[in-house]
Amino acid sequence: MIKNPKWIWQRSEWPRFAYNSTLVAPAVAEAHWMHGMLEGKSQAIGFESFQQIALDALVDEVISTAAIEGVRFPRELVHSSVVRKHEFTSRRTDSRNVDGLVDVIDDAISHADQPLDADRLCRWQSALFPGEVSCTQKWVLGRFRDGHGRMRIVSSKHGQEVVHYEAPPSSEVPNEIARFLKWFDDTKPAQTQRQGLYVDGFVRAAIAHLWFECIHPFEDGNGRVGRAIVSMALAQSLRETTGLYSLSCQLFTARSEYYGALNSAQRGAIEVSDWVKWFIGQSTKACAIAIKNIDQVIEKRRFWERAQESALNERQKRVLHLLLDTASRTAPDGLNAEKYMALTGVSKATATRDLSALVNSGQLFTLGAGKARRYHLTVHERCRKLSLGSGAVF
CATH class of the missing domain: 1.10.10.10 (Winged helix-like DNA-binding domain superfamily/Winged helix DNA-binding domain)
Known part of the structure; x- marks a missing residue:
């Protein structure tokens, strides 16, 4: 390993992530409490309202996870794609990119019990860019990056670039992904229960997202695939096939903080308590917004009940x-x-x-x-x- 590592993956301890359980415990407790509140309130709104809130949450998730990367999808297109997906129709929207992202997030949540492997990751990434061709460069779609150049996240003008992050060399990606996927499988709730171990679901989702983004295995779409992994991890932990809140919507609202926290963790030590605590806090805030929406549904129903009189x-x-x-x-x-x-x-x-x-x-x-x-x-x-x-x- 490098003597004075700049990036977390260059450290000798990589990828043995650690966190202070005492430090993150309050954030974990609040996240579970808030999610319990959300789950309880969702039982009081009736099936139709529940379905509508779940649909809106998925629409928000698709729009926001794309918007974080600077990709803007019209809400009506996303809504149409989600509705058609859940009506089990073969009809698609006019935007294959929208349908592709809807398919990825829906697959991550609805089929969270199925194994996450390299093939599934590559299919997700390919679905984000259906039929995409570049006139100036060759895009690598549906497989991990394999170029000889360095994968960097850069901003600013040409000649004044700021390197926010540099990922491991492409030659190391297959081994890095294999280690990540083994950990992800080993820490599944079903696995840890059989082994008598316990890995909190919110903590696992935070580490999974950071780890995947550090590897940065694709030439493009890493953020969207990484947030789909978060959706899958939370669905496994919370045992839900329907999401009631959008974490990506909250991350988009706190986008500058999100990038800052991620970049700080990628440059920091293998002890990632600050990142875990921050990330779990965003999930809590997303739940709080969903609870507010449900409160409004309940209050509207009561409003009409009073109006009938x-x-x-x-x-x-x-x-x-x-x-x-x-x-x-x-x-x-x-x-x-x-x-x-x-x-x-x-x-x-x-x-x-x-x-x-x-x-x-x-x-x-x-x-x-x-x-x-x-x-x-x-x-x-x-x-x-x-x-x-x-x-x-x-």
């Missing part, structure tokens, strides 16, 4: 539906009489009467007075208070 006319019901589903677009600053008139086509007197009735029956509340008066859904105020009440998570 009021004699609402069709205009009022239509406007309430619009506000519940598209308030940020329909009335971003709150509803007023003029907006209600535009939505329903009624006179100002009728609009005022309808709005007053909705306030009196508890569907709306008001802020401001006179021309500045705005009407807001009571469900949004309750959901806001619910989210403020979960401040301990952040």
Whole structure:
């Protein structure tokens, strides 16, 4: 090994990752507690709502894991691909790249019990770039990189490059991947239970992602494949074939922190407690966002249950539906009489009467007075208070 190693894989201890269990224990406990809360609340929303939240989470995961790498997929395309995938239809979208990434993430979660081997990794990477051809360079798709040049992650302008990371030589990739895959198989929940060992699922996912990204076995797509491995690891640990939250969505939100934490771990010692703790914290935050979404579903259902007790006319019901589903677009600053008139086509007197009735029956509340008066859904105020009440998570 190199005397003064710059990268973690150059250290003599590589790849025997270590972490301080006492240091990461609070993060692990909070992640499991938050996931338990999410699982419990998901049982209270009914099958259809559960399916919708799971679908939205998968859509968010696909969009965000691509966006982290600077690839932008339109939400409607991703949504269409996910729906068709789960309706078991052979029809595809107009974007093979979208379908490919949906297939990869769905395979990682839905078939988490199947072995992860080199062939599966290569098929995942190939699916990300269907039919892709470069006019200026030869892409290596569906197999590990085998070039003689160095694999570097570089930014900045030509001549002023900043090397963020340099991966092991291509000649070492097959052996490195073989060691990684053996560890991944040996630490599966089913394996560790038989051996009387215990490897926490969140810790395992954090180390698996770091380890794979350090090897960087492909010429492109390493981040997306690496996050699919995280999805697979968590599905194995949490015993779920349907994800209810998107970790990649949270990683995209904290993208600069994500790259910083990853780069720091790749340059650091084999003791990776800081990375593990940070990564698990992102999973906790992702769960908290999913819980907030479920709280909103539950509160909306309660809202309509209360509304059934009021004699609402069709205009009022239509406007309430619009506000519940598209308030940020329909009335971003709150509803007023003029907006209600535009939505329903009624006179100002009728609009005022309808709005007053909705306030009196508890569907709306008001802020401001006179021309500045705005009407807001009571469900949004309750959901806001619910989210403020979960401040301990952040």
